Structures are given as structure tokens and as C-alpha cells.
Amino acid sequence: MALRLEPDLLKKLEYLHVVARRAFAGQHRADRVSETRGRGLEFADHRQYSPGDDFRHIDWNAYKRLNRLLLRLFDEEQDLPIYLLLDASRSMGEPVKFDQAKRIAAALAYVGLAHLDQVTIIPFGEAMQAEIHPGRGKGFIVQVLDRLDGVNAGGQTNLYESFKQFAARGKMRGLCVVISDCLDPGGCEPAFKLLASAGHDVDVVHLTSPRDRQCPMAGEARLVDEETGELYDVELTAGLASAYERTFGQFVREVEVFCRRYGLGYLHAQSERPFEEIVLDALRKGRVLA
Secondary structure (H helix, E strand, C coil): CCCCCCHHHHHHHCCCCECCCCCCCCCCEEEEEEEEEECCCEEEEEEECCCCCCHHHECHHHHHHHCCCEEEEEEEEECCEEEEEEECCHHHCCHHHHHHHHHHHHHHHHHHHHCCCEEEEEEECCCECCCECCCCCHHHHHHHHHHHHCCCCCCCCCHHHHHHHHHHCCCCCCEEEEEECCCCCCCCHHHHHHHHHCCCEEEEEEEECHHHHCCCCCEEEEEECCCCCCEEEEEECHHHHHHHHHHHHHHHHHHHHHHHHCCCEEEEEECCCCHHHHHHHHHHHCCCEC
16 A cells, blocks of 8 residues: 555644754755844844945834944744655564654655755665655655655665765755664664764654564574574573563663663654554654654
8 A cells, every 4th residue: 555644644744843952054944943143034133234234134223222233133044954764674674664664754754844844865774775855845745655655675784884874975964863673783872873973963763563572472483584584493482582572672771771871862663553643742752843
């Protein structure tokens, strides 16, 4: 079934903003106030007139009161560079989980597009894949859904190598939202540090499924590593299943603790949760949206 977002949800998303914890300089005017003083719509302050300044911005009312030439300054409204880094490795290939990941990316893209932000979606696995540049404005959500619908999960996870390639592209600093199960044999922490050290704000949407978190008790079994194809013959006992679930829970907590310690946004999103709850409730509590 084609990827889609319900019209009622789109209307609700238009009232939200993607949140960055600090100001970034964009390239175009948008529905977002920056710390830059320019020719925006909202009055901010005055400064002394200097030869060469645009005389059209002189505040003549202030001149009448103070007998001084003052310029009116305005808050410049600028777009936020938003990079949606979508994990498309084979471990994300479980249909329900990957569908949720793509829909989360689409919803965040729509919020950005609706406020004229710069939105770039980049699927990755072992390396960065082709970027999706939908343009500016909410009408481009159709293109976003169509392009995301064609993204397939495959290959091994290498967060660090993928993000190193992203950083090497010299992107304008902005907000990076990573949507991933964080199942990288090399660990996800060095990769997240790399993004932050490149000057980006980083939010992590840690998406897991029941299949990730739970170990079925089935006696003797052959387990297959989804990404490498390696086989493991094990006897699944109640004790082993319980140990697996504890270990996975600890893994999730460690990723969250790391993100909090280094000032990164974090949200643990469970793939079986209703999509609208993830977007309108969980992402807002995780301060990805406001």
C-alpha cells in the first residue's frame, strides 16, 4: 500500500514547528524568527543612523521626540535547515517498523515544508543514499511521500561512516533528526558525536519493534543475523529470553543516557504505537516538535 498521511493529521501538523535548540542562519525567508536583524516583519530595536544606511528605515517619530536619527530594526524570519537521516539498513526492514520510520520522516518533513524550512531527507545504510530535496512549501509533501515510498531497506548499518560522508558534504549547519533502531555493531555514540561536532543540533528518534525487544521461547532454534546473514544455533530457554530482554532494555537506556549527557534530543518510539500518538504526543514530549 502506498505511503500516505491522513488529511486530518496534516491539518494538525500545520500548527507545529520542528524545534531547534539554537538559531541557525537559513538562506530564505520563512515562518521562523531568527536572531539576525534584517528586514523582517516584526519590529525588534533601534540603532543610530550611519551614512549609507537605507533612509527608508529611519524612525521619523523617534526623530521628532529625540531629535536623533534612529533606524528601525526588525527580526529577520529565516528558514531552518532540517536534515532527516532515515536508517534504511536491513535491520530496519521489518515492514511495520520501516513503514513507521518513513511516515515519521514524512510527518516531520511536512511540518518543515509548511513553515518554509529547508528540508532534506537522506536515507542511509552502509553509506548515505541519494538525497531527497522536495522544495519549499507544504504542496511538496506529495513528492516526499512518493520518494519515500520507493526507499527500500538493505545492507548493513554503519552510522559512523554514513554520518562522516554527510559531514564531508559541507552542509549548512542545522537540525539533524536521526530515525533509526541504533542497531550498529560499532555503536551509535561515535556517530552522534560526529554530527554534533559538525555544528548540528541532533535529535534521535530511536525506533524499536516488539521483535527487537522480545525473545520468543521456542526451544532449539537457528538465529540469522539480518544484516550479515550469519547463523547461530541456540537453545532458547526462559532464562535466555529474559536475559535478552533485560539486555535490550539496558541498551535502549544507555542510548538515552548518552543523548541526554551530550545535549542531544532523544525519543524512544515503539513501532506498534499508533502513528498519530507518536507524532502528536511522543515527538512533542521529546521536544522534537512544539
